[in-house]
Amino acid sequence: MRAHEAGALHGDLGSRGPAWLRTPEDVNALVPQLWPRTVTRDAAGALEIGGVSVAELAADYGTPAYLLDEDDLRARCRDFASAFSGADVYYAGKSFICKAVVRVVEEEGLFLDVCSGGELAVALAAGFPPERIGFHGNNKSESELRRALEAGVGRIVVDSFYEIARLSALATELGKRPGVLIRVTVGVEAHTHEFIATAHEDQKFGFSLAGGSAFAAAAQILDDDVLDLRGLHSHIGSQIFDTSGFEVSARRILELQAQIRDARGVELPELDLGGGFGIAYTTQDDPSTPGDLAKRINKIVEAECEMASLRKPHLSIEPGRAIVGPSVFTLYEVGTVKDREGIRTYVSVDGGMSDNIRTALYDASYSATMANRRSDAEPMLARVVGKHCESGDIVVKDEFLPSDVQPGDLLAVPGTGAYCRSMASNYNHVPRPPVVAVRDGAARVIVRRETEDDLLALDVG
Ligand code: LLP
Numbered sequence: 401m402r403a404h405e406a407g408a409l410h411g412d413l414g415s416r417g418p419a420w421l422r423t424p425e426d427v428n429a430l431v432p433q434l435w436p437r438t439v440t441r442d443a444a445g446a447l448e449i450g451g452v453s454v455a456e457l458a459a460d461y462g463t464p465a466y467l468l469d470e471d472d473l474r475a476r477c478r479d480f481a482s483a484f485s486g487a488d489v490y491y492a493g494k495s496f497i498c499k500a501v502v503r504v505v506e507e508e509g510l511f512l513d514v515c516s517g518g519e520l521a522v523a524l525a526a527g528f529p530p531e532r533i534g535f536h537g538n539n540k541s542e543s544e545l546r547r548a549l550e551a552g553v554g555r556i557v558v559d560s561f562y563e564i565a566r567l568s569a570l571a572t573e574l575g576k577r578p579g580v581l582i583r584v585t586v587g588v589e590a591h592t593h594e595f596i597a598t599a600h601e602d603q604k605f606g607f608s609l610a611g612g613s614a615f616a617a618a619a620q621i622l623d624d625d626v627l628d629l630r631g632l633h634s635h636i637g638s639q640i641f642d643t644s645g646f647e648v649s650a651r652r653i654l655e656l657q658a659q660i661r662d663a664r665g666v667e668l669p670e671l672d673l674g675g676g677f678g679i680a681y682t683t684q685d686d687p688s689t690p691g692d693l694a695k696r697i698n699k700i701v702e703a704e705c706e707m708a709s710l711r712k713p714h715l716s717i718e719p720g721r722a723i724v725g726p727s728v729f730t731l732y733e734v735g736t737v738k739d740r741e742g743i744r745t746y747v748s749v750d751g752g753m754s755d756n757i758r759t760a761l762y763d764a765s766y767s768a769t770m771a772n773r774r775s776d777a778e779p780m781l782a783r784v785v786g787k788h789c790e791s792g793d794i795v796v797k798d799e800f801l802p803s804d805v806q807p808g809d810l811l812a813v814p815g816t817g818a819y820c821r822s823m824a825s826n827y828n829h830v831p832r833p834p835v836v837a838v839r840d841g842a843a844r845v846i847v848r849r850e851t852e853d854d855l856l857a858l859d860v861g
Contacts, residue, residue: 422779436469445774450838464751470839473727477508483690492720495818500846502526517544555579590637595645635674675718721818728817752786771812775802
């Protein structure tokens with residue numbers, strides 16, 4: 401029995417729906433919410449990105465490779481900036497950072513959120529204006545804080561009483577007056593379609609709202625001569641589709657804002673609601689547009705300010721995934737195809753958990769399509785796996801691929817711009833893939849492929 405027949409017998413195939421509804425046409429289709437906007441199939445059915453065929457890109461740069469649609473990335477930056485006009489959009493560099501992307505972010509008028517000395521170094525090396533940088537982290541070191549102060553970073557989001565003391569001492573020593581936000585744990589945890597609004601204080605980030613430490617942190621910073629308290633910050637989670645979590649977090653954080661006003665006579669001028677906006681990884685996901693998000697978030701903040709008789713603070717948000725995630729797909733070459741009789745077909749590609757750990761780590765769902773040709777072969781249920789020595793090395797758990805997929809075919813996995821290259825590893829000493837930006841018929845490497853020499857260069861024993 402072929403795997404696709406087994407799938408048909410089992411009926412429900414995970415998030416992919418029943419097999420008998422799949423046609424070759426479905427399997428060749430490029431569902432728009434999954435793909436960067438310049439991606440199309442050419443006359444022969446091969447994918448093109450930015451006007452360049454993936455076969456050409458594979459020949460020139462090898463596989464696996466992360467292919468970045470630069471026009472798509474720029475358009476997503478612009479969509480957020482214009483939807484949230486009047487607010488500041490900080491691109492969350494942890495989702496993916498390199499000098500070329502930092503330059504795009506700057507050219508498109510966004511701000512930048514970094515969360516380590518390394519990310520700060522990339523931003524500064526790319527010439528990003530330091531006053532437009534926000535610096536996050538629950539355990540920033542003294543040397544990281546010093547570098548941020550010396551560079552003139554616009555704001556530092558403090559996360560502990562130790563950090564407040566450390567920052568105050570450094571600012572005094574360096575004669576600086578840094579802008580500071582307080583990261584508040586609002587007791588809301590949101591993941592994808594649902595959120596939980598109680599009892600999520602049990603985590604390492606931020607100052608507790610319920611326990612009173614957020615208020616105490618505000619009081620301590622207001623009493624400090626060198627720290628300039630600009631506002632409060634909350635980030636409730638990632639890959640969120642439902643804005644009700646933001647509603648609860650905005651309400652709770654604005655109650656704290658009112659409490660600070662009542663106790664200290666100060667209305668903090670800024671409010672940051674963090675990032676976390678979801679994207680489509682499969683056809684089952686239906687994310688909001690930046691326009692919808694902006695409308696809902698502004699409405700929530702305005703309503704909550706009115707209830708608490710507060711002036712609306714200057715708003716900022718920190719999207720990472722929703723900006724860079726959909727602009728990239730990973731291109732792999734198929735090496736083997738194994739039909740596990742009666743169960744499913746395993747399609748092995750030349751990368752895996754070292755270039756995309758999200759499936760193994762978070763049980764994340766992805767999609768895949770044949771990238772070098774169109775096929776009229778019957779669809780079969782496949783599992784796309786990598787080349788690592790671990791059975792959990794899965795790239796795409798369930799996908800319908802043409803049943804004639806064979807070694808040498810190219811597969812494209814969309815939605816890999818965020819938290820794939822940035823979380824890539826050298827597991828099994830597999831060098832990390834390059835990032836190739838494509839635009840207007842031209843491709844350029846923005847992060848080169850790692851080599852075995854790079855790996856051996858670290859091995860100095
Ligand atoms: N702001 C703060 C304070 C954050 O902690 C994060 C993400 C963001 C903004 C950006 O969130 P985004 O818009 O990209 O969802 N590795 C995980 C995601 C970890 C996110 C950590 N913080 C993943 O692959 O799903």
